[in-house]
Amino acid sequence: EKKVVLITGCSSGIGLSLAVRLASDTSKTFKVYATMRNLAKKERLLESVKGLHRDTLEILQMDVTDRQSILNARDKVVEKRVDILVCNAGVGMMGPLEVQSLDSMRHILEVNLFGTIQTIQVFLSKMKAQGHGRILVTGSTGGLHGLPFNEVYCASKFAIEGACESLAVLLQHFNIQVSLIECGPVNSDFLINLQKAELGDASLQQVDDQTLSLYEKYLQHCSMVFQNAAQDTEDIVKVFLDAIHSANPAFRYFTNSVMPPLTKLKVTESDGVKYIKAMSKIIFADEDQ
Template sequence: MEQKVVLITGCSSGIGLSLAVHLASDLSKAYKVYATMRNLDKKQHLLESVTGLHRDTLAILQMDITDQHSILAAQRSITEGRVDILVCNAGVGLMGPLEVQSEDTMRGILEVNLLGTIRTIQTFLPDMKRRKHGRILVTGSMGGLQGLPFNEVYCASKFAVEGVCESLAILLQHFNIHVSLIECGPVNTNFLRNLTKTELSDVSVEVDADTRSLYEMYLHHCQKMFQNAAQDTDDIVQVFLEVIQSPCPLFRYYTNSALLPLSSLKLTALDGSQYIRAMSKLIFSVENADTPK
């Protein structure tokens, strides 16, 4: 049986690394995985995570999704000449008061999360259309479904990705191409440590006292969320595997059902006020904040 060719972005750590390892280690050798990352200096962790010889199931490629030439070079390196399953997983975060974010920083987030995702799909889509066959999986976020304070630009990028994928899904059903969003909540990866975060200890950060206090409460909320609700990457990978193996995958998959009630408020109360009050209470109310004195 012919191997399914899978290309995954963002494989230096986290979800991308774990998914690449799972697929490449499949005993039936059903998948040929092209694990891509911007910086090949970080490939060692992936190599160490794959046990045994995987010459037939794993190749590691340099690919920077902010650089079209880099994407095309990776495409040319695929010996099979096709991609059956495209996993757009690479992403970056930005946290802090909106008024202190520089335009360059904001552009960088949009360049990776939105334009990088679009750029990658654009490159591999024509061949999928020609063959009338393919799957596109995109790592989504609850921050693409609901607004989060101090994550305005990150949420903007993820909301936009939702629009891109939903629009494509309507069209691509006519080409036998399935688009699926895997909506993740907090995950135990390096994402939180690696995101660009405003540090209040930075003397150059000029922000009013009220915003500073609310930001401190939000950081404490995030810490509690990651302690109490964060999922392991293996849990997330199981959802990706479900999508990949499904004969007819759905458009959205939620990895953490505990986070759905707040999102559902956006549908039950269409004016949005109920969600905004509920999220504000969850994060900023005194009984929930429990900030250290």
């Protein structure tokens, strides 16, 4: 019997790569329900699987902010069960906090936090009743330590940590394992889809010069990091596979296999002072700290 996997956010990036990898698995162990908000974007996924996997791949519409669309997708799962739920849909936001509108901040939380939580909610009762299941969530190192100009994104990803850790404690009693796959920078459409304040934007005219010059430094740092240190989605998929194939999956996986030094610093130096200085130095190259 195939393992039924349902993945959110499969029109690009990590979700797309994971769907392709599982649907193409030579063992044919997986039946993949690749879901996406906008079915008009399904060509990329279909091209990537080269049409060979009609029996292992199904594409469904699902907007994680729309409960009815989650329920509709659930009802289209012909096996009437999901063994592995992958909550992956997410969107980034960058810019000085002063310019973020309440609506745009709400949107980030709607997708990243409530989108993830309500997806889990919809599948949870059935998973409990069937007595087994896996919930895998694409986490971010931005959910473990703060990043300047990413306040709302980090808030959404920190919140997911809390929700997932809380659930993990409970769900082990139902033979359901929750795992977070903590990613650093990944080459995906993340930077294209992100809500980002651009330096020339009219909205930035109200922002003070010091913030703007720090934001410029941040943007340079960010593009350097994505150029030099970003992982490919295939690398992330390998970590998902580790978690999926493990009999006793960990709660947290780091995609570089170890906890990045800065994340470690945040954990070991619990008063936070060293982390804040180190991060500031790395991003803004502060000479005086």
